[in-house]
Amino acid sequence: MINKIVKSAAEAVNGIHDGATVMIGGFGEAGSPIELIHALIDYGAKDLTVVSNNTGSGHVGLAALIENKQVAKTICSFPRTANSKVFPELYHAGEIELELVPQGTLAERIRAGGAGIPAFYTPASLNTPLAEGKESRVIKNQEYVLEYAIKADFALVKAETGDRYGNLLYHATARNFGPIMCTASKVAIVQVKKIVEPGQIDPETVVTPGIFVQKVIEINNPVDESQLVEEEMSYP
Amino acid sequence: MINKIVKSAAEAVNGIHDGATVMIGGFGEAGSPIELIHALIDYGAKDLTVVSNNTGSGHVGLAALIENKQVAKTICSFPRTANSKVFPELYHAGEIELELVPQGTLAERIRAGGAGIPAFYTPASLNTPLAEGKESRVIKNQEYVLEYAIKADFALVKAETGDRYGNLLYHATARNFGPIMCTASKVAIVQVKKIVEPGQIDPETVVTPGIFVQKVIEINNPVDESQLVEEEMSYP
């Protein structure tokens, strides 16, 4: 029997090695797999390259992972947000590397990584500093920038519902990068609010087919990141 | 009010001009928009380039469109099937052009057309006759073929459920090329079995968001193409 369900967040993140590339889902706090991130802080893997749209808020979740000096490099589109304090400090101190990527290009590079497309052309960032040093090409009288796929060793993703095959449903705009990150990583680790029996998810509505998922952990009541940030909590 | 619903198949295909590129959904008979194709036969547009996985069965649907000499060129992955009689004859007579594309490359080229990606690299077809004359490139020690996006003027697609915004649900493996063809064509024309009010389709389950669809026509009881083929029916 195929069974991708694991019993704890600690078991879920077990094996994330130093130097790994880790994709972390979420757009701000929506879809951020905070319990998995905290488990990764406990686990302690260092020198990580993190691929994520943002760099976290306050002193919990992704921000706490960065604050804990486990991240050597981030690949993201929007590293500063209203509540991001940790990243700016380390960035100015030269203690964390940043690869800034336009959001759509970031999404497409991740999608390409999962789809076996090593590189593609896009009009985004042309004639801007973010295209500097990149190859460009004229196709049908328009110029495009060559961009390469991003793959990862692991993905940490938050979804709503899952089954033992790894099939996933998401909730609202918490979907964001989750589905493509599952496809682009060797080991996609997903926290879901609810685990159901195979067949309880209508095959017409599956968002992430189980083939893209390696571990599922049920976290019934994930903490409310926004609230933790407001309350100035920190982890660990 | 936005209302993409049209009243007849004739109205749906109205405006498809001679020389147009038309994507036609379907994998064999599953998802083939036969009523729209028959309306296009009645409408009479000629010199069409048809992008479709197959070339139709018997003497109805896509095969009838080809038999009626409306198609100058087909772009497809599998032009011969057990019941395809029309295409082979015209192909041997030199009356129809064929661009043969591996199925996954066909799908990705259409997806790219809809996603504003003008070209991408793929490992498929490398070292085969289908890569001859195509540019290739080594990326991270592996060689890939450069493939270009396909766009169309129109798409004819079959779905299950639609609303006035053009949101669509599909049925089982009739989904196949429908969603990506809607994205890659200027005017996506969709026959659905049932039209519902906006909001009746759960936003979490929408397969084709309405933005990709221009016309929706309700065909409650589409004909059974397999049965028509068995009965050796022909159209018109």
Next chain:
Amino acid sequence: MIQTDKKIGWDRNEMAQKVALDIPNGSYVNLGIGIPELVADFVPKGRELIYQTENGLLGMGKVPENEMADRELVNAGKKYVTAIPGAAYFHHADSFAMIRGGHIDVCVLGAMQVSEQGDLANWSTGAKDAIPAVGGAMDLVAGVNRIFVITQHLTKHGDPKIIEKCSYPLTGKQVVESIYTNLAVIDVKEEGLFVREMAPNVDFNYLQKRTGAKLNQYAQRQV
């Protein structure tokens, strides 16, 4: 009667209203963060627009009553929003396929600078100590058919934002169609900048003085 306090220019709502009037019925629209968000409040009666937010929602609705806020239903500015009946959720690659693929009709963005060729700078001052953050702006200007900019005519320091050549790093080159400021509506044409409308108590000289690029007048006023 001496008018020493006569009002010059439009306020933010009036600017947003000008933009709203220029968006055709049935359009798919992406609104940037800030003043652009106000545009949704001024859609003329009888028009229906569909709002896309690049973080995965087509059919964004109004701001929710506070107690109804869903923490996982946010817009690109990470504010809580709602979904209209007929909305659809999708992942980020599909969302930017929508944007890059030319399916969004209009995008309304803020600006730091706009050049007379329609170049837009709105993501970075290029300052060495700034944390660069680009978000989806470059994809939006590259992919959306019509880019409207809504902005104050001058910076907080009184410098013109509409200039010959952007000094800040570009978001995109030759992408802006029209600029809506508190002083005027200006179209970006191949031949240069053309003033389509001026705000109350603004005249051409007044406007030109506050603009860092040559302004043109339409030969015949457009109706």
Next chain:
Amino acid sequence: MIQTDKKIGWDRNEMAQKVALDIPNGSYVNLGIGIPELVADFVPKGRELIYQTENGLLGMGKVPENEMADRELVNAGKKYVTAIPGAAYFHHADSFAMIRGGHIDVCVLGAMQVSEQGDLANWSTGAKDAIPAVGGAMDLVAGVNRIFVITQHLTKHGDPKIIEKCSYPLTGKQVVESIYTNLAVIDVKEEGLFVREMAPNVDFNYLQKRTGAKLNQYAQRQV
């Protein structure tokens, strides 16, 4: 006792069974049309495999009772199938993302020819009057991690299918991992073809005579 009618080789079911034994538990598998489809009937007890069909279904189930057939639920060979509980439907670009992206563990395909380097030809004889049709074969061999070929050892005309160099147009170069024929199981290694197992009443010389490329024996029989 003289055995004039002794059975030589395996039948199709036995060939399929050999393949089935080599597919690890939990694998995601794409089965080609024809003999490959039989593999699903011989999955050893205790193993669960998930079948993908490239026309948009993960979790393909058994052939339906005739009266239950859904005309829009077909496999890549356009035959009616079913979906297991826990299945998922998706569109063609997502399906081939799955294939090209290396997510399918095993693909079992038929063959016209296989070369000693593992080149596969299975889509066209290259004849001038033939209608070329490739389907998803090239994407499958390029993207799936392990390609198993299941085929009769000889063509209908008695010619070897396993040869030094394919004369037919290739589907992919150096893609085949193992070949399962009615006479033997043969592994494709960098050093050449290695016979892993021979069918009843087949010996090495018999096999070599019917093979158009040099066969090797494993130094030590693998268990």
